[in-house]
Amino acid sequence: MLNYVSTRGGGEPVDFAEAVLKGFADDGGMFVPQWIPRIPREQLASWRSLSFNDLAFEILSMFIDPSIIPSEDLKDLIHASTAPFSHPDIIPVKPLGDSSHYVMELFHGPTLSFKDVAMGFLIKAMDYFLRRVGRSASLLIATTGDTGPAAAHASIGRQTIDCWVLYPREFISEEQERQISTLEAANVHAVAVEHCPDGGDSLDMVIAEMFEDRDLVERLRLSSVNSINWGRVLFQSVHYFHGYFRVAETVGDPVAFSVPTGAFGNLFAGFLAREMGLPVAVFICANNRNAAVHRVLTTGRFSREGLKQTPSNAIDIALPYNYWRFLYFVSGRDSTAVQQWMSQYREKEGVEFSAQMMEKISQGFMSAAVSDEETLATIAHIFKTQGGYLLDPHGAVAVAAAAKLVRQLPKDTRVVSLLTAHPAKFPKVIRRALELDGELPAQGLHESIERVKSRFHRLSLCDCSILKQALIEAMTERT
Numbered sequence: 001m002l003n004y005v006s007t008r009g010g011g012e013p014v015d016f017a018e019a020v021l022k023g024f025a026d027d028g029g030m031f032v033p034q035w036i037p038r039i040p041r042e043q044l045a046s047w048r049s050l051s052f053n054d055l056a057f058e059i060l061s062m063f064i065d066p067s068i069i070p071s072e073d074l075k076d077l078i079h080a081s082t083a084p085f086s087h088p089d090i091i092p093v094k095p096l097g098d099s100s101h102y103v104m105e106l107f108h109g110p111t112l113s114f115k116d117v118a119m120g121f122l123i124k125a126m127d128y129f130l131r132r133v134g135r136s137a138s139l140l141i142a143t144t145g146d147t148g149p150a151a152a153h154a155s156i157g158r159q160t161i162d163c164w165v166l167y168p169r170e171f172i173s174e175e176q177e178r179q180i181s182t183l184e185a186a187n188v189h190a191v192a193v194e195h196c197p198d199g200g201d202s203l204d205m206v207i208a209e210m211f212e213d214r215d216l217v218e219r220l221r222l223s224s225v226n227s228i229n230w231g232r233v234l235f236q237s238v239h240y241f242h243g244y245f246r247v248a249e250t251v252g253d254p255v256a257f258s259v260p261t262g263a264f265g266n267l268f269a270g271f272l273a274r275e276m277g278l279p280v281a282v283f284i285c286a287n288n289r290n291a292a293v294h295r296v297l298t299t300g301r302f303s304r305e306g307l308k309q310t311p312s313n314a315i316d317i318a319l320p321y322n323y324w325r326f327l328y329f330v331s332g333r334d335s336t337a338v339q340q341w342m343s344q345y346r347e348k349e350g351v352e353f354s355a356q357m358m359e360k361i362s363q364g365f366m367s368a369a370v371s372d373e374e375t376l377a378t379i380a381h382i383f384k385t386q387g388g389y390l391l392d393p394h395g396a397v398a399v400a401a402a403a404k405l406v407r408q409l410p411k412d413t414r415v416v417s418l419l420t421a422h423p424a425k426f427p428k429v430i431r432r433a434l435e436l437d438g439e440l441p442a443q444g445l446h447e448s449i450e451r452v453k454s455r456f457h458r459l460s461l462c463d464c465s466i467l468k469q470a471l472i473e474a475m476t477e478r479t
């Protein structure tokens with residue numbers, strides 16, 4: 001049976017249920033499967049016309065033993081996760097202008113971002129495991145704007161789950177905040193954190209510290225559903241199979257994915273899909289000015305720089321923490337090397353990779369850093385030239401990066417840009433991009449965003465400097 005081990009090499013292998021419930025491994029590392037199943041070409045070809053749900057079932061079955069979730073239950077969990085989606089295809093894939101560029105709309109879920117796809121499944125699976133053993137869990141989530149709403153929404157009313165959503169108040173849009181703070185659910189707690197020097201990264205640091213304290217983890221029954229959780233990245237790998245099959249005529253055709261990148265969770269999921277055998281020609285890492293991965297690919301250095309606020313706030317991340325998981329695989333599962341890089345990163349503010357390592361890191365990856373002006377100009381350009389099609393700022397970063405690199409791609413490559421959020425979440429940015437004073441176009445509005453505008457905020461306010469202590473006290477009271 002396929003079990004899960006830590007990227008830091010410590011502890012015993014655990015099954016899928018434990019990996020998902022724990023989030024972090026006991027030694028503070030991230031869970032990874034003992035091996036990555038490989039899908040033969042003929043099998044891939046036979047999956048081409050599967051629906052999203054059936055495809056998700058085939059892929060997940062390779063990683064989740066039926067003794068952990070029997071097949072019928074797994075199918076039910078997948079169907080329940082995608083049921084709230086408003087589009088019949090769940091994730092529609094559409095041409096953008098010509099037959100070589102496509103967009104994959106990942107924002108038709110209940111909170112209008114790509115996080116809904118995997119989060120719905122993950123929280124339902126956790127609830128399933130917790131009910132089976134008669135336990136409960138406290139989810140601790142740091143969000144740069146979209147993970148929080150998705151987790152909060154998926155947790156509503158679940159008796160096994162208490163959901164704590166922390167967000168850096170000055171760094172997310174008003175609409176994203178309302179998606180978290182206006183929910184009327186006794187088991188969802190919105191915590192608006194002020195004075196975060198590094199935005200969401202400051203919150204990640206507090207969470208990582210709490211998870212390193214094993215007594216605290218046990219006492220508060222802590223679990224994490226950020227993209228360190230294996231359940232999230234596994235489910236996100238399905239997007240890539242789905243997108244590939246929608247645009248390739250034959251399995252083997254060159255397809256590139258342009259991915260707006262923050263913590264590298266979504267790109268790691270793409271890498272996983274390719275390791276499983278999906279013939280992706282290139283992944284374009286689309287960074288904004290917070291360009292940690294772009295710097296690695298262009299200078300060979302993985303380094304920390306001060307956080308910059310940009311119009312694509314959800315990818316304003318200085319440390320793409322899933323990159324450690326990627327480095328674990330490309331180094332040939334070398335936990336010692338990853339540990340050394342992590343301490344160099346902490347102590348020397350950066351890691352220099354050898355030429356040999358860079359060859360492995362850059363295989364099948366390209367990157368671009370998109371400026372704020374380019375993001376806004378891309379929204380305006382696509383709106384004007386594509387019949388009023390409206391990109392959100394993150395999708396715009398993907399489309400802009402694809403446009404910068406398209407000439408360097410192998411001949412006849414089809415490019416799929418991932419649209420990871422609905423524009424209605426970012427009206428201020430859309431107004432700036434389209435130079436509007438008045439009403440937004442209808443494409444920039446969404447009924448679910450309008451509905452919560454007249455509701456009270458139900459949130460706790462906290463200064464970042466006392467966050468850990470305040471959380472421990474509040475969570476202790478709840479448990």
Ligand SMILES: Cc1ncc(COP(=O)(O)O)c(C=O)c1O
Nearest residue numbers: 146262263264265266314420421
């Ligand atoms: C809208 C949007 N796009 C892209 C991303 C980046 O995804 P990842 O952090 O997995 O790189 C995020 C999340 O952080 C997001 O909310």
